[in-house]
Amino acid sequence: MAEALYFARDSKLFIEFDGVFWEIPVLDGFSFTQATNATEITLNEMESTAGVSRRGRRAFNDSLAPVEWSFSTYIRPFKSTGTGTGKADDTPNVHHAVEEVLWALFTGADNYDTTDFDFDRTIPSGQVTTPDTTDMNIAFTSSNVSTLGTANIYFILGNTNKQVYKITQAVVNEATVDFEIDGIATINWSGFGAQIVDMWNNTIEALSTPDGATDRTNGNSLVAADDLWLDSSDEYRPYIMADASSTTTTHVYEDIEATDNFIRNRLTVLDIQPDTTVSGQSGLESSYNMTLTGGSVTFSNNITYITPEELGTVNLPVGHVTGTRSVSGNFTCYLNRDDTYTNDQVSANFFEDMKGIYSVITNESDLTFKIGGASGTPRLEINLPTCHVEIPSHSIEDVISLETTFQALPSTITSADEAAIIYVGAAN
Secondary structure, eight states: OOOOOOOGGGOEEEEEETTEEEEOOOOTTOEEEOOEEEEEEEOOOOOOTTSOOOOOEEEEEEEEOOEEEEEEEEOOEEEOOOSSTTOSOSSTTOEEETTHHHHHHHTTOOEEETTTTEEEETTTTEESEEEOSSOEEEEOTTOOSSSOOOEEEEEEEOSSSOEEEEEEEEEEEEEEEEOOTTSBOEEEEEEEESOEEEOGGGEEEESSOOOTTTOBOTTSOBOOTTOEEEETTTTTEEEEBSSSSOBOOEEEOTTTTOSSSOOBGGGOEEEEEEOTTSTTOTTSOSOEEEOEEEEEEEEEOOOEEEOOOOTTSOBOOOEEEOOOOEEEEEEEEEOOOOTTSOGGGOHHHHHHHHHTTTTOSSOOEEEEEEETOSSOSSEEEEEEEEEEEOOOEEEOSSSOEEEEEEEEOOSSTTOOOSOEEEEEOBOO
């Protein structure tokens, strides 16, 4: 076999969850790595009577750190065209998103309903995604759990002689939605996994379903259950062998090659509605409509991994636990004052009003980002109903701007309602 080199541009990413593969187009800059935790022992002593001072050291591998992975995707809502290979739904015009499986994992889903084509949580019971012909809602109400649903992430590298790496027990830790003014709306995803598995020896590239009686994997073993088949007649999509000659894997890849589901950040609008019934906030406007120049919203599960600490062995991560869920972000706008505008459209007035409520320990405002426009399609809406908005700070540049940071809080400290995400797809 000739030497094979692998280029990032030839790479593909698939997420396997509950027996289904989702193909996720990613941007340049993806990464995955697993480090080793090591302990160093040193000698440090005074001189002996012979004038010798031992200064040696030893190093020991204690454990493998959890896998760290990251990649970026475009925000790509769409309306399903209905039944067919790779479709996201059996019913036409139901709203979905190319990256919806990642949101489902982030918000705690542990199963996928192949009848209703949505993601659910078994215990505590709850629906995570709700797609219909109006929009697709993503709820956080099932995310108050100590462990999230896990998936397997497959990175398929190269054009020929493909190299496949599998990240086992992958969890989504963080998602950052960026809306820079001149770009396409993106989400930066990052998370953890238990191990990186080299699938080379257990992979076969073939035009049709392999036959375990005659076909062999790259490792020269007869094809068996749990081996990976790359279908060279269908874009090299991966299938997990159920036994030596059959597979039950299904795929979702609707609209991954469409061009009408990208969202332009320039159309993004922000609606701020302070709760003027809260003591000390009565002097605020009922709403503020800021014209943005940029911003971001970051969702984090603050996950940590648990690893045993037995002596005499290299320990492997055994699982994860969630930390405090946090939703925060910032937005920027030009500093403006214009007598022809109403107070809610003047950013200088917004600064003055926020500075004037210094007696309020935790203020409450309902923030809604409509990425893609107030009523445009496609778009992504992020609603943060109980936000603590900090006093804007001035950014001194060629055109002076205001930068405002915020913390999205739940309605009560035990609730999980600090955010709601709504996808609206473009018309077919």
